[in-house]
Amino acid sequence: MKELKEDELICELRACGISPSPQRVGIYGFLKTHPIHPTADLIMKELKPHLPTLSLTTVYNTLKLFVSKKLVSEVIIEDGELRFDADMKDHAHFKCLKCQQVFDLFPEGGKMDTSGLPQVPSNFTVESVHICLKGHCGSCQE
Amino acid sequence: MKELKEDELICELRACGISPSPQRVGIYGFLKTHPIHPTADLIMKELKPHLPTLSLTTVYNTLKLFVSKKLVSEVIIEDGELRFDADMKDHAHFKCLKCQQVFDLFPEGGKMDTSGLPQVPSNFTVESVHICLKGHCGSCQE
DNA sequence: TTTATAATTGTAGTAATTACATTTTTCGAT
DNA sequence: ATCGAAAAATGTAATTACTACAATTATAAA
Numbered sequence: 001m002k003e004l005k006e007d008e009l010i011c012e013l014r015a016c017g018i019s020p021s022p023q024r025v026g027i028y029g030f031l032k033t034h035p036i037h038p039t040a041d042l043i044m045k046e047l048k049p050h051l052p053t054l055s056l057t058t059v060y061n062t063l064k065l066f067v068s069k070k071l072v073s074e075v076i077i078e079d080g081e082l083r084f085d086a087d088m089k090d091h092a093h094f095k096c097l098k099c100q101q102v103f104d105l106f107p108e109g110g111k112m113d114t115s116g117l118p119q120v121p122s123n124f125t126v127e128s129v130h131i132c133l134k135g136h137c138g139s140c141q142e
Numbered sequence: 143m144k145e146l147k148e149d150e151l152i153c154e155l156r157a158c159g160i161s162p163s164p165q166r167v168g169i170y171g172f173l174k175t176h177p178i179h180p181t182a183d184l185i186m187k188e189l190k191p192h193l194p195t196l197s198l199t200t201v202y203n204t205l206k207l208f209v210s211k212k213l214v215s216e217v218i219i220e221d222g223e224l225r226f227d228a229d230m231k232d233h234a235h236f237k238c239l240k241c242q243q244v245f246d247l248f249p250e251g252g253k254m255d256t257s258g259l260p261q262v263p264s265n266f267t268v269e270s271v272h273i274c275l276k277g278h279c280g281s282c283q284e
Numbered sequence: 285t286t287t288a289t290a291a292t293t294g295t296a297g298t299a300a301t302t303a304c305a306t307t308t309t310t311c312g313a314t
Numbered sequence: 315a316t317c318g319a320a321a322a323a324t325g326t327a328a329t330t331a332c333t334a335c336a337a338t339t340a341t342a343a344a
Contacts, residue, residue: 116255
């Protein structure tokens with residue numbers, strides 16, 4: 001497991017106006033080092049050994065706080081499971097219908113070209129774009 | 143409420159290999175005449191007066207059946223609420239963060255141009271594309 | 285009409301999330 | 315240092331969307 005410098009994490013949290021408690025640093029650090037779009041439940045399971053007092057409520061509260069401060073984003077792919085992503089760069093997702101894995105799809109040149117997508121009416125304002133493809137990944141072809 | 147000819151609905155159901163029970167016709171008819179991406183719960187509420195014996199289990203079973211037969215599609219926009227859409231034409235969605243309404247976004251020319259989106263690795267196969275924008279609709283600008 | 289099959293129903297169960305009251309921690313002011 | 319207020323974390327209980335399952339009802343072929 002790659003380790004990030006705590007100082008950097010703390011710095012990023014502060015920059016978003018979040019006071020860096022051990023739980024918050026732990027959760028944010030986990031998200032940064034594990035770009036696997038984990039659910040709250042998985043984060044809890046993985047972090048409990050390192051933060052024995054951690055409660056599931058705190059995980060949920062913290063993730064909601066991160067989202068409201070735009071430090072991480074929600075990834076909604078299947079019903080009934082909310083996932084989280086600390087990578088705020090423009091990207092899409094791909095979920096394999098067989099192995100269930102979620103892959104990141106980064107655009108060439110770093111910027112997503114949404115010009116081909118349907119336009120919203122001119123008096124609408126867009127705040128976020130969520131794109132998810134589903135199919136079968138390389139290892140799951142028949 | 144616009145009324146569709148039952149015969150047509152029944153015909154479409156049969157074409158997908160679905161035997162047209164009153165409940166199924168009712169649910170499919172509701173979806174066709176109300177392109178509002180309803181949840182199972184809403185469908186239940188709206189249809190109960192016309193189909194007094196309808197049960198929520200039937201609504202869920204029926205929707206799942208429709209999806210498996212590719213007669214309708216699931217629309218996942220927020221966590222914890224699965225929506226359904228009988229419009230199988232290529233289109234995206236827009237959800238207003240204020241009034242919560244979900245709008246359809248149809249592409250010019252009927253075909254969605256996804257060429258600008260990030261490419262999947264060449265050994266992946268894509269079966270569906272889900273695109274949802276979020277922001278504020280025309281009536282909800284401040 | 286009988287009988288097998290398919291569809292519907294209601295109840296009870298599960299899983300993810302949230303509400304809330306209590307406890308613990310943090311941190312500035314004395 | 316220590317007091318006290320505000321912030322954060324915790325555990326339990328409640329809520330909500332959905333599913334499993336067993337029992338009943340409807341359908342349709344023989």
